[in-house]
Amino acid sequence: MILQMKDIQKSFVHKVRGDLHVLKGISLEVDSGEVVSIIGPSGSGKSTLLRCATFLETIDSGEICYKDEAAVTTNAQGKAEYVKPAQLRRFKQNFGLVFQQFNLFPHYSVLRNIMDAPIHVQKRPKEEVHEEAMELLRKMDLEKRADAYPCQLSGGQQQRVAIARALAMNPDILFFDEPTSALDPELTGEVLKVIRKLAEEKMTMVVVTHEMPFARAVSNRVIFMDGGVIVEQGDPELVFGAPQQERTKQFLRNYQQ
Amino acid sequence: MSMAWSTMLLKMGEGMLHTCAIFALTVLFSLPLGIIVMLLRRSRFKPVQWITKIYIAIMRGTPLMLQLLAWYFGPYYLFGWSIRGYRFTAIIIGFTMNYAAYFAEIYRGGIEAIPNGQYEAAHVLGYSKVQTFFKIILPQLVKTILPSVTNEVITLVKDTSLAFALAYNEMFAIAKQIAAKETSFLPFVVAAVFYFIANYVVAFVMERIEKKFDYYK
Numbered sequence: 112m113i114l115q116m117k118d119i120q121k122s123f124v125h126k127v128r129g130d131l132h133v134l135k136g137i138s139l140e141v142d143s144g145e146v147v148s149i150i151g152p153s154g155s156g157k158s159t160l161l162r163c164a165t166f167l168e169t170i171d172s173g174e175i176c177y178k179d180e181a182a183v184t185t186n187a188q189g190k191a192e193y194v195k196p197a198q199l200r201r202f203k204q205n206f207g208l209v210f211q212q213f214n215l216f217p218h219y220s221v222l223r224n225i226m227d228a229p230i231h232v233q234k235r236p237k238e239e240v241h242e243e244a245m246e247l248l249r250k251m252d253l254e255k256r257a258d259a260y261p262c263q264l265s266g267g268q269q270q271r272v273a274i275a276r277a278l279a280m281n282p283d284i285l286f287f288d289e290p291t292s293a294l295d296p297e298l299t300g301e302v303l304k305v306i307r308k309l310a311e312e313k314m315t316m317v318v319v320t321h322e323m324p325f326a327r328a329v330s331n332r333v334i335f336m337d338g339g340v341i342v343e344q345g346d347p348e349l350v351f352g353a354p355q356q357e358r359t360k361q362f363l364r365n366y367q368q
Numbered sequence: 369m370s371m372a373w374s375t376m377l378l379k380m381g382e383g384m385l386h387t388c389a390i391f392a393l394t395v396l397f398s399l400p401l402g403i404i405v406m407l408l409r410r411s412r413f414k415p416v417q418w419i420t421k422i423y424i425a426i427m428r429g430t431p432l433m434l435q436l437l438a439w440y441f442g443p444y445y446l447f448g449w450s451i452r453g454y455r456f457t458a459i460i461i462g463f464t465m466n467y468a469a470y471f472a473e474i475y476r477g478g479i480e481a482i483p484n485g486q487y488e489a490a491h492v493l494g495y496s497k498v499q500t501f502f503k504i505i506l507p508q509l510v511k512t513i514l515p516s517v518t519n520e521v522i523t524l525v526k527d528t529s530l531a532f533a534l535a536y537n538e539m540f541a542i543a544k545q546i547a548a549k550e551t552s553f554l555p556f557v558v559a560a561v562f563y564f565i566a567n568y569v570v571a572f573v574m575e576r577i578e579k580k581f582d583y584y585k
Binding site: 165166167200203204206207208210212213214215216217218227228231232233260261262276280 | 483485486488489491492493494495496499503504507508511581583584585
């Protein structure tokens with residue numbers, strides 16, 4: 112088991128509008144080589160779930176394990192306890208995250224965006240990282256843009272660089288937070304193609320997406336979330352073809368229109 | 369005009385050195401001090417934040433000339449300390465404290481303009497806080513604040529003349545002395561040319577630095 116999230120509770124404290132209970136006891140397990148798609152309406156908590164898994168948000172209670180090692184546990188008082196920062200950094204080596212807005216470093220060239228963290232965070236030898244980065248760029252069909260800056264690239268190209276940057280850390284699992292939502296339909300295809308290729312190579316991935324045909328074709332499992340809970344999950348053909356829950360049916364109907 | 373050109377320029381030249389000293393030392397101290405003030409201003413510990421806010425409000429809300437007088441005479445009136453030989457130090461403290469407040473606010477604006485996604489990307493990639501600041505945030509910060517910093521630095525060149533309030537012999541004070549004694553406007557013309565050239569150099573240098581950051585948007 113690469114990722115194990117158990118009974119995750121997360122609320123956002125808001126002084127004016129009151130607290131917002133975003134995740135209501137969600138559990139998620141991801142096996143090696145699995146491709147999991149998470150679908151659901153806006154505000155259902157899918158992005159928050161990824162942000163909790165990648166430690167961008169701290170959970171209120173629950174458990175998060177990577178490769179059977181606990182990064183977060185819940186104490187007797189029912190409060191989440193994180194491992195020490197130094198250890199947490201080690202846990203971050205397990206995963207990569209691709210953002211909706213790419214979040215490339217604008218002042219670094221494409222190549223440096225990919226190489227900097229492996230060299231300065233993982234302390235790996237420069238030559239080795241360079242070789243790997245060029246290989247990744249070839250895979251992303253971007254080897255000619257190695258010296259370009261993010262602002263010179265299209266959105267689709269930027270997102271592919273972001274994927275390469277995440278892959279350069281050699282993660283065991285890759286998270287995608289709506290990777291094509293900021294892209295024109297024209298550019299969406301080139302990014303989805305890359306993710307599809309990674310799926311064929313048995314890369315473990317969790318993809319939050321609104322691209323239903325893609326989710327159906329590429330993933331081993333689809334999770335439908337709504338209102339901070341998992342409403343339904345299973346084989347994509349079943350969830351899309353014969354949804355059991357009324358809420359799922361309704362959501363998919365809205366999508367087909 | 370009775371005073372020879374050369375005598376006048378020589379006297380004013382000495383003043384220019386003093387002016388340059390105020391300018392250089394203020395820039396040297398206030399630019400980094402601004403970072404500290406900005407960090408305190410953004411502190412999560414509220415009292416620190418308030419005190420910094422009050423400090424900035426005073427620095428920006430009162431005339432620099434008055435602040436210089438306070439820094440110079442304050443120790444004497446408050447504690448009865450001797451202020452002999454303290455003049456130049458008071459000037460540098462006064463200028464530095466004032467400009468650091470302005471720089472802090474410029475830095476703060478720059479920091480807040482950097483998208484949160486940059487921090488998040490760095491966080492997920494495992495960069496430490498220090499690495500994130502120096503490798504990811506600072507280079508982008510410098511680019512965004514350069515035009516505002518240029519503005520402040522140019523203002524500082526002209527503000528150095530306020531040191532005359534403490535009877536310090538910077539260039540403009542000397543120009544006024546000569547102008548009064550010789551009943552001539554010429555020293556002021558020389559002063560104007562000096563400030564103009566100095567600021568032209570500042571603007572030129574800053575433009576070159578800005579160009580260095582032009583390679584990305």
